[in-house]
Amino acid sequence: MLLRHTTSEIKERTALTVNPAKTCQPIGAMYAALGIHGCMPHSHGSQGCYAYHRSALTRHYKEPVIAATSAFTEGASVFGGQANLLQAIDNIFNVYNPEVIAVHTTCLSETIGDDIPQIVNKAVAEGKVPAGKHVIHANTPSYVGSHVTGFAGMTKAMVDYFAETGGPRSKTINLIPGFVEPSDMAEMRRMTAEMGLETIIFPDTSGVLNGPMTGKYRMYPPGGVTVEALRRTGCSQGTVALGRLASGDAARALDVKCKVPCQILDLPIGLAATDRFVDTLHRMAGVGVADSLTFERGQMVDIIADMHQYFYGKRVGLVGDPDQLLALTQFLVSLDMAPVYLVTGSPAGKKYEKRLRAAVEGVPQEVKIKVGGDMYLFHQWIKQAPVDLVIGNSYVKYIARDEDIPYVRHGFPILDRVGHSYFPTVGYRGGMRLLEKILDALLDRKDRDATDIGFELVM
Amino acid sequence: MASIPILKEREKQIHRKGAQPFSLTCGQHSLAGVVSQRACVFCGSRVVLYPIADALHLIHGPVGCAAYTWDIRGALSSGPELHRLSFTTDLREKDVIFGGEKKLQRALTELIDAYQPRAAFVYSTCIVGIIGDDVAAVCRQVAREKGIPVLPVHSEGFKGTKKDGYKAACEALFQLVGQGQVDRIDPCSINILGEFNIGGEAWIIKSYYEKMGVAVVATMTGDGRVDAIRRSHGAALNVVQCSGAMTTLAEMMQERYGIPYIRASYFGLEDTSKALYDVAAHFAGNPEIMTRTQSLVREEISAITPELQQIKAAVSGKRAAIYVGGAFKAFSLIKALRYLGMDVVLVGSQTGNDADYQTLREMCDDGTIILDDANPLELSKYIIEKGADLFIGGVKERPIAYKMGIGFCDHNHERKIPLAGYEGMLHFAREVYRSVTSPVWRFAPTRAAAAKEVSP
Ligand code: SF4
Ligand code: SF4
Numbered sequence: 001m002l003l004r005h006t007t008s009e010i011k012e013r014t015a016l017t018v019n020p021a022k023t024c025q026p027i028g029a030m031y032a033a034l035g036i037h038g039c040m041p042h043s044h045g046s047q048g049c050y051a052y053h054r055s056a057l058t059r060h061y062k063e064p065v066i067a068a069t070s071a072f073t074e075g076a077s078v079f080g081g082q083a084n085l086l087q088a089i090d091n092i093f094n095v096y097n098p099e100v101i102a103v104h105t106t107c108l109s110e111t112i113g114d115d116i117p118q119i120v121n122k123a124v125a126e127g128k129v130p131a132g133k134h135v136i137h138a139n140t141p142s143y144v145g146s147h148v149t150g151f152a153g154m155t156k157a158m159v160d161y162f163a164e165t166g167g168p169r170s171k172t173i174n175l176i177p178g179f180v181e182p183s184d185m186a187e188m189r190r191m192t193a194e195m196g197l198e199t200i201i202f203p204d205t206s207g208v209l210n211g212p213m214t215g216k217y218r219m220y221p222p223g224g225v226t227v228e229a230l231r232r233t234g235c236s237q238g239t240v241a242l243g244r245l246a247s248g249d250a251a252r253a254l255d256v257k258c259k260v261p262c263q264i265l266d267l268p269i270g271l272a273a274t275d276r277f278v279d280t281l282h283r284m285a286g287v288g289v290a291d292s293l294t295f296e297r298g299q300m301v302d303i304i305a306d307m308h309q310y311f312y313g314k315r316v317g318l319v320g321d322p323d324q325l326l327a328l329t330q331f332l333v334s335l336d337m338a339p340v341y342l343v344t345g346s347p348a349g350k351k352y353e354k355r356l357r358a359a360v361e362g363v364p365q366e367v368k369i370k371v372g373g374d375m376y377l378f379h380q381w382i383k384q385a386p387v388d389l390v391i392g393n394s395y396v397k398y399i400a401r402d403e404d405i406p407y408v409r410h411g412f413p414i415l416d417r418v419g420h421s422y423f424p425t426v427g428y429r430g431g432m433r434l435l436e437k438i439l440d441a442l443l444d445r446k447d448r449d450a451t452d453i454g455f456e457l458v459m
Numbered sequence: 460m461a462s463i464p465i466l467k468e469r470e471k472q473i474h475r476k477g478a479q480p481f482s483l484t485c486g487q488h489s490l491a492g493v494v495s496q497r498a499c500v501f502c503g504s505r506v507v508l509y510p511i512a513d514a515l516h517l518i519h520g521p522v523g524c525a526a527y528t529w530d531i532r533g534a535l536s537s538g539p540e541l542h543r544l545s546f547t548t549d550l551r552e553k554d555v556i557f558g559g560e561k562k563l564q565r566a567l568t569e570l571i572d573a574y575q576p577r578a579a580f581v582y583s584t585c586i587v588g589i590i591g592d593d594v595a596a597v598c599r600q601v602a603r604e605k606g607i608p609v610l611p612v613h614s615e616g617f618k619g620t621k622k623d624g625y626k627a628a629c630e631a632l633f634q635l636v637g638q639g640q641v642d643r644i645d646p647c648s649i650n651i652l653g654e655f656n657i658g659g660e661a662w663i664i665k666s667y668y669e670k671m672g673v674a675v676v677a678t679m680t681g682d683g684r685v686d687a688i689r690r691s692h693g694a695a696l697n698v699v700q701c702s703g704a705m706t707t708l709a710e711m712m713q714e715r716y717g718i719p720y721i722r723a724s725y726f727g728l729e730d731t732s733k734a735l736y737d738v739a740a741h742f743a744g745n746p747e748i749m750t751r752t753q754s755l756v757r758e759e760i761s762a763i764t765p766e767l768q769q770i771k772a773a774v775s776g777k778r779a780a781i782y783v784g785g786a787f788k789a790f791s792l793i794k795a796l797r798y799l800g801m802d803v804v805l806v807g808s809q810t811g812n813d814a815d816y817q818t819l820r821e822m823c824d825d826g827t828i829i830l831d832d833a834n835p836l837e838l839s840k841y842i843i844e845k846g847a848d849l850f851i852g853g854v855k856e857r858p859i860a861y862k863m864g865i866g867f868c869d870h871n872h873e874r875k876i877p878l879a880g881y882e883g884m885l886h887f888a889r890e891v892y893r894s895v896t897s898p899v900w901r902f903a904p905t906r907a908a909a910a911k912e913v914s915p
Contacts, residue, residue: 002540005574015565017522017549024523042492046585048499048616052527055854064835064858071491077589077617084491091492096836107521108585108617111555142521143552143586215905217839217862345522376544395529 003398006376008383018376019395021319022345024142027053028150028179028246029104030067035185035203036158037224038099040092044085044114045106046072060413061182061209061421066219068092068101072108081114082122089123093130096219099227102154103137110141134227136161146346147412148245148321151179155250158202162230165258172236173285174260175201176250178243178267178323179412180426182206182223187424188242188268194290195281200229200236202250210421234258238284242277242426243267243323245348267323268426269434270331271300277427296428303432307439308336314442315365317341319378319392320411322348322371328391328410329359331431337389338365341381343373375399389441406441410434473837474820474829494834497809499616501584502528503624507704508580508612508631509542510534510655511683515576518547519563519594520584524616525549533875534655536682537662541576550586560592567601567609577685578608580631588615608685610634621784621809629708632679632688636712639686641693645674647742650691652709652720653700656681660879664725667735667759667880671752673742679705692716696741698723698734701787724787725879726887727795732756759881767799770888775800777895780847782830782838782856783870786811786819792851792870793822799888804845807833835859843905849895864903866894 003019026043030053033041043050050069057065068091070076070084085103092101103116116137123129138153145153155176175192177185186206192199207223233239233254239262241251251262263284268277275297282289314337318325322344329339339360353371360367368381375392379399382390390400393411400407414420424430443459450456505528509516518525525547536542548566550559563581571579579601583594594611602609610631614624649668654661661681668675676694677687697709697720709720721741723734739752779801781792786808793803806819807830819829828841839859842850850860853871860867868890870878878887 002543005541005544007573011569011573013569015548015562016569017525017547019529019545020522020526020547020549022522023526024521027523040494046499046617047495047497047620048502048585049523051495051498051502052523055531056527058855058858062858062861064855064862066494066835068492068494071493071495072617074618077585087490088492091490095492096494106585107523107555108589111586111589141552141555142523143550143555146522213862213864213903215862215864215903216843217835217859219836 003379003402006379006383006402008380010377010380010384017374019374019379020345021343021373021375021378021395022146022148022321023056024049024107024147025140025145025150025153026050026104026106026142027056028147028152029102029138029140029154030054030065030150031057031179031205032151032154032158032203033102033104034065034208035205035224036100036102036230037222037226038220039224040096040098040101041067042069042088042092042101042103043067043106044070044081044088044103044116045108046070046077049106049108056413057209059415062418063209063211063421064217065209068096070109077108077112080112081109082119085114085116085119086123086126086128089120089135090128093128093133098133098220100134100136102157103135104140104150104154105138106140107142110139134161148179148323148346148348151246152249155203155247156253158225158230159233159250159253159257162227163234163254163258164231165234167232167235169237170198170232170235171285172198172200172232173281174233174236174239174254175199176239176241176247177201177204178241179246179321180243180267181424182208182210182421183424184426184430186210187427187430191278191293191427192281194292195278195285195287196290197281197285197287200233201225202230202233234260236260238262240265240277240280240284243327245322245346245352266330267327269324269327270334270431271297271304271428272334273327273330274427274431293428300428300431300435303435304335307435310439310442311335311337313338314389315340315387317378317382317387317390317405319343319345319375319390319396322346322352324411326352326356326359329356331434333359333363338363338367340365340367340385340387341378342367342369343375343378344371345374347372379403389438406445408434408437408441473831473833474816475826494836495832497832498621499585500618500621500624500627501582501614501616503621503704504582504612504614504628504631505624506532506655507625507628508680510536510680511578511580511685511688512536512542513539513577513684514541515570515574515579516542516546516582517563517566517570517579518545518582518584519559519587519592520547520550520582521586522547522549524582524584532655533657534681535657535659535662538684541574546570555586555590558590558592559587560597563592563594564597564601567597568605571601571605571607576607578610578635580610580612582612582614584614585616588618608635608638625704626707629705629711632708633711635685635688636708637689637692637716639690639693641690644676644690644693646695647672647745647748648674648676648694649696649698649738650676650694651678651681651700652697653705654678654681654725654879658875658877660725660877660883663877663880663882667755668738670755671735671739672745672748673738679708692718694718696721696738698738700725701785724791726788726791726883728760728798728881728884729794730791731880731884732760763881763885766885767888770892771799774892774895776802777848778802778804778846779849779851780805780838780842780845782807782833782850782852784809784853786815788870789819790822795884795887796891799891801849801891803827804847805830805838805841807831807838839863849891864900864905866891866897866900868894
C-alpha cells in the first residue's frame, strides 16, 4: 500500500497539488526541439530544471537526450541572463555545432523578464551565430500551462521562425503529429507514404529518440525535420494538425503567416479518429485511400468484433494529457466501455472540457471529469467507486497496485517499461496494439482470479 | 579517432594521467552553453531529506520541481510512506505576481491536518527566491499553530550547486537534532549519516553494526524518522558515508554536541571492512566489539568469496569507465573493480574537489583519463578511445553506453538493488558480470566489426 495516505473522503483543496498529473513547460519544448534535425535544445535558466528535464526524457525514451543550459547563478538571477545566453550561444555553436539552437525559458528566466529575441538579435549582431545556423525560441514559464503547452509553444516557434511563403504552392502536406511517441510519428509517416503523399512532419522525433544501436554515440542522430523542410511548410497545400492542444497553435500560425489552410483533428487513436485522419488526408491531397490502409482498417474492425464481448460496460479510469485523454475516451466509448473518471493535470480550458463531456454523453453511468486535477483526486474517486481498468502513465501503477486494478500504460512519462517509443498506438495498427493491450490486461486478471473450476483454456 | 572540439575553458578539467603535471580545475560553475550532467541546489536538498518517511515534504514552487522528484529514488521505508507522495504548491502566474506566502500557509495547514506528520520540510525553489516569499516566517507561524517542527529548506536552485543543497539540508536537519530525549541511549552507539536506504542499504549496514554490538540511534536519512533524528545527539559517534552529503551536519554536531565523526564507505570489501573496524576501534573500551567485528567480517567475506572468484575469472581484464556524482564513490568503485581484476580507464565526477582529484590521480594507472563535470561528447570520445567494456554512471549515462554497445551499471539513482556492504558487493559483481558478459553486445556494430577483423 504505497499510497496508503490516500483517503476516500474528498475535501476541497485550495492551495495544493498532490501527485501531479502534469509537469512543466520546458520539458515539452525540449522534446519538440529534439524533433528538429541537428538541434540543440537550450534551457535558459538554472541548471536544475534542465537536469531534471533531461533525466525525465532519458528515463522515458531510454535514449541519450541532449540539451544545454544557461547555468544561471545568483548573479544572473539578479542582473538578468543576457550574458549567460550570449556566452551559451557562442559556446554551443563552437563546441557542439548544431544547425539550430532552440531556446526555451524556465520559470526563473521568465520571472526576471529576460527578452530572448532581443538577446538573440544581439548574438546575431555580435557574430555569434554562424552563417546558415539558427536560434529559435519559445517562452515556457511553468506557472502557466504544462508540458503540453511547452510542446505546443516550441512547435509554433518552428513556424514563426522558419515557414516561408513565396515559392510556388507544392503538393506537400504538413503534418503536425502532436505530443506523441516517436513511434507514433513514424506510423503517421508510414500511413501518409502508403497513400503516396509527400508530407513534412514536424516536429519529428522518430529516429532521434527511438534510433538504432550504431556502436557510436551521436549527438544529432539522422532523424528530425530539417530547417529546409520547415521553410517549405509555408508553401504546402495544407496542414493536418493532430491534437488540438499540442498542435493547434502551430497549425493556426501557419495559416495566418503563410495562408496554408489547416485541419485540426483529434489524435488518430482508435477507429473513428483514424478514419477521420485518413479521410482528411484523402480530401486535402485529392488522393485515394491506399488499399493497404483499407486492409488494415478491416483487420481492426475484425479484431474489435472478436473482442467486443469482453469490453461491454467495463468501467475505466483515465488520467493523461488532454489530447490523448480525449481521443482514448472517444475510442473506449465506441467499444461500449464506460470511461467514468477522466483527469488531466494540464489546464486545457472550458472548450476542451465541453468536448470531453460530449464524448461521454452516451455513457449510461455517472462520469466524473476534472480538467486541471491531480492523481490524488483520481485515486480518491476510485476509492469511492472502483473501476475495472485504469489507463495512464507510469505513476498510475501505484494506484493500480493499491486498488488491485488491471492497468494499461499510456502517455507521458512511462518510466518502467520499454517499447512504447518503438510501437505506435495511433492509426489502425496502433489501434490494434492498444486493443490487444487492453484485452490482455482484462483477461490476465480474469485468469488470475479464476478458481480451478473457472479457469478456462479457451476464453 | 576523430578529435572533438573541447572548450578552452574545459581543458583544465580533463587530465590524462602520466601525460601532464597534475592540475585539475574543479568546483567551478558549469559554463553557460555546456551539456553538463549536473543538477541544482534543490536537487541536493531533496535527495538528502527525501528518505525521512514520517515527515511531510512540501515543495514550494511551480509544478515541475515537484513532479520530477516524485519518488524517483528507491529510498525504502520500513514504516510510513509519506515521503513517496508528491506535494506542491504548484504556483501559478497570479502567485508569482502577488506572492505565494498565503498559498504556502494554506497548503501546509491542509497537509498537516490531513497527515499528522512528525515534522514538515518546505523546500524553496528558484522562483520562490526571486519573488521573495518569506518562507521562514510562514514556517514559524505554522509550527506555532500546529505544534510540530516546520523547517524551511533554503534550496533555491540557482544559489549554487548540488553540494550547496546538501548543506541546506544539513542545516534543516540540524534544527531537529537536540530536541529529543537522550536518556537510555547505549554508550556504544552511533548515527549513520549520508545513507539513503536505496534498495535497503541502510538495513544492511545497520544489521552489521547491531551484530557488532553497536547501537544505531538514527540513520540519516535512509528509512529516517523524525524522532530518531531529534535524539541523535545522544550517540557517541557519527559515521558519515561518502564525502559529500552530510559532512556539514557531522561538523555541526561535533561543534555543538562534541560528537566526533569518522568517514566511511560501505562500497566494496576493503572499504566496508575498514568502516566497521574504524567504528569498532572507536569503542576500544569495549574490546568485545572488535572481536565480534572480526568474526563478522570473516564470516561475511567467506560467504561471498566463492561466487566473487567465479565472477572475477569471467570479468578480469575488462576495462571500466566511471562517471559518478561524488568523487568518494569513485574511490571505492576503483577498488572494487580492481578486486574483480578490472582496469579503470576513465574516471570522472560531477562534484569532486582538489583533494579528491589528487587522490584519484594517485590511485589511477598511467593513461587513465580523469574528468571533472564532463559532457556526453567527451565521455563517449574517451570511452571509445579507451575501449571500455563497462560504463558506470547515472541515469543520463545509461543510454549513451548502450548506444556504444557496452555494458552499463547504475551506481546512482536508478538502481533498485543494494550495493552497500558485503552483500552489496556481491550484487555489484553480479551486475557487472551480467552486463559486461551479456551476449547482446555481440550484436553491437562496432564489436561485430572488431570480431570480424580478428577472426580469420
Ligand atoms: S527551478 Fe530551481 S529549484 Fe527548481 S529544478 Fe529548476 S533549478 Fe532546481
Ligand atoms: S522551475 Fe519551472 S521550469 Fe524549472 S523545473 Fe520547476 S517548474 Fe519546471
